[in-house]
Amino acid sequence: MRILLTGIPSYLQRTIGSVSGLTVHHRPYFDELTAKKDFLSQVRKIANTGNYLIGEGAAQSLRGHDVTYVPFWHLANNRFSDEVYEQANREFDLCVFASANLLRPGYSADLEAEVFAKLKMPVVVMGIGIQRKEGLKELLPAGTLKFLDVLRNRESYFLTRGYFTAEFLKEQGMKFVKPTGCPSLYFAPDQMARSLTALANPALADAQKIAFGGYLGSVADTIVDAHALLGPKSVASYVVQDEVIAYNLELPGDDATPVYDRASGRITGETQYKHKEKWQREHELIAFFDTNQWRTWTTSRDMCFGRRFHGCIIGMQAGVPALMIAVDDRMREMLEFIGFPYIEAATWNREADKRTYLANFLSKIDSEAAIDRYQACEANFRNVLGQIGI
Structure with missing residues (x-):
C-alpha cells in the first residue's frame, strides 16, 4: 500500500x-x-x-x-x-x-x-x-x-x-x-514491559538519578519533588520539552548567545523562570531534539518521574522505570486506557512525606497485571x- x-x-x-x-x-x-x-x-x-x-x-x-x-x-x-x-x-x-x-x-x-x-x-x-x-x-x-x-x-x-x-x-x-x-x-513493546517490571520496586523511592519532567516556569511542583526525593548532594536533572515557548522559561541574551550543548543535551545558557529561587539542589536543564539521544541519556537514570506523559514514555521505551503524575484530562485518558500505574497530582502534592508514600505506592504495583493490560x-x-x- x-x-x-x-x-x-x-x-x-x-x-x-x-x-x-x-x-x-x-x-x-x-x-x-x-x-x-x-x-x-x-x-x-x-x-x-x-x-x-x-x-x-x-x-x-x-x-x-x-x-x-x-x-x-x-x-x-x-x-x-x-x-x-x-x-x-x-x-x-x-x-x-x-x-x-x-x-x-x-x-x-x-x-x-x-x-x-x-x-x-x-x-x-x-x-x-x-x-x-x-x-x-x-x-x-x-x-x-x-x-x-x-x-x-x-x-x-x-x-x-x-x-x-x-x-x-x-x-x-x-x-x-x-x-x-x-x-x-507501541514503538518498543519489549522495553515497555521491562520498564513496568522494574517499576514495582519500592527501593526506587531512594533513587538519586531521576529524569524529572513537569512545567518549570509555571509552577514549582518539580522543584518540590526534587527536594523531597533527592539527597542534598544529588543533582536534579530536568528535561525541557516546551517550557521555553509555552511556560515562560526564558533564555536571556541576544539571538547569537550560546545556550545549548548538543553533545550532552544541556542548556548551558543563563535561564530565568518563576520559582527558580526556590532551588536547594544542584540542577541541570536538558533538552533533546533526537529521540535516540534522549533514550540513550535516559538509560543513565534510575527512573523517570513527573508530570509529562511523553517525558516518561521515552524512558519506558528505553526500559527505564517511569511513574507519571496525572495533571489533566489528556494524561488521565491515556493512562486509564493503557493501564499504567500513576498518581493523581492532587494526591501527590498534598503528601508531606513523599518518599515514604512513593515507596508504599511502588510496593503495591502489580507489574504482571500491568504488562498483561499493555500487551492486550x-x-x-x-x-x-x-x-x-x-
Missing part, C-alpha cells in the same frame, strides 16, 4: 531541506543548535519535543508499506494548488495523519479541514485526543467542526488516545472509531491497523 504520512513528524523532519511537489529533499545533517535563536527555532518547529515520539510511533507502525512523509505545512501551503493534490490523489492509496490534542477549545482545525477536503483518498487519523473534557462539545471551534464534517462524509478511520475521545467522535457521527492509545506506546492494548492496536489494511 502507498501511504502518505503527514501531521506530527518524527525528529527526522529536522533534515528536511525543501519539498517540491510531493518530493521531500533531505539534507545529510541537522541544523546547528548552539545559539539561542537556533535553539528556540527548533522548539517552535515541533511545539513540544515530546511530539517527536508521536510521529516516530506512527511511522514505525507503518513499517512494511511504501510510506512517504510529507510535512503538513507543505500540504497546507499548497492547498490552492490543484496540481499538488491531483498528484497526491493519484500516487497514494491512503493518508495517515499523526495527531495529538486536536480536539480542544483553543485550537481551530481550519487548515486540516481544507487539506483533507482536497485529499480524496481514505484518511486514518492516528492518536487523536482531547485537551480538556469540560465544555468540549459547546466550545469546539468552527474549524474543528468543519474538519470533522469533512471526514464524516469520507472513508475515514479514527484511532483515539482513549475512551472519552472515542465516545465523543461517535457522537459526532464518525463511523470507524477505535480507542488504541497514543502510537508512541498492543494487540488491539495491531488488530485495528489490520482491519484498515495496514
Whole structure:
C-alpha cells in the first residue's frame, strides 16, 4: 500500500531541506543548535519535543508499506494548488495523519479541514485526543467542526488516545472509531514491559538519578519533588520539552548567545523562570531534539518521574522505570486506557512525606497485571491497523 504520512513528524523532519511537489529533499545533517535563536527555532518547529515520539510511533507502525512523509505545512501551503493534490490523489492509496490534542477549545482545525477536503483518498487519523473534557462539545471551534464534517462524509478511520475521545467522535457521527492509545506506546513493546517490571520496586523511592519532567516556569511542583526525593548532594536533572515557548522559561541574551550543548543535551545558557529561587539542589536543564539521544541519556537514570506523559514514555521505551503524575484530562485518558500505574497530582502534592508514600505506592504495583493490560492494548492496536489494511 502507498501511504502518505503527514501531521506530527518524527525528529527526522529536522533534515528536511525543501519539498517540491510531493518530493521531500533531505539534507545529510541537522541544523546547528548552539545559539539561542537556533535553539528556540527548533522548539517552535515541533511545539513540544515530546511530539517527536508521536510521529516516530506512527511511522514505525507503518513499517512494511511504501510510506512517504510529507510535512503538513507543505500540504497546507499548497492547498490552492490543484496540481499538488491531483498528484497526491493519484500516487497514494491512503493518508495517515499523526495527531495529538486536536480536539480542544483553543485550537481551530481550519487548515486540516481544507487539506483533507482536497485529499480524496481514505484518511486514518492516528492518536487523536482531547485537551480538556469540560465544555468540549459547546466550545469546539468552527474549524474543528468543519474538519470533522469533512471526514464524516469520507472513508475515514479514527484511532483515539482513549475512551472519552472515542465516545465523543461517535457522537459526532464518525463511523470507524477505535480507542488504541497514543502510537508512541507501541514503538518498543519489549522495553515497555521491562520498564513496568522494574517499576514495582519500592527501593526506587531512594533513587538519586531521576529524569524529572513537569512545567518549570509555571509552577514549582518539580522543584518540590526534587527536594523531597533527592539527597542534598544529588543533582536534579530536568528535561525541557516546551517550557521555553509555552511556560515562560526564558533564555536571556541576544539571538547569537550560546545556550545549548548538543553533545550532552544541556542548556548551558543563563535561564530565568518563576520559582527558580526556590532551588536547594544542584540542577541541570536538558533538552533533546533526537529521540535516540534522549533514550540513550535516559538509560543513565534510575527512573523517570513527573508530570509529562511523553517525558516518561521515552524512558519506558528505553526500559527505564517511569511513574507519571496525572495533571489533566489528556494524561488521565491515556493512562486509564493503557493501564499504567500513576498518581493523581492532587494526591501527590498534598503528601508531606513523599518518599515514604512513593515507596508504599511502588510496593503495591502489580507489574504482571500491568504488562498483561499493555500487551492486550498492543494487540488491539495491531488488530485495528489490520482491519484498515495496514
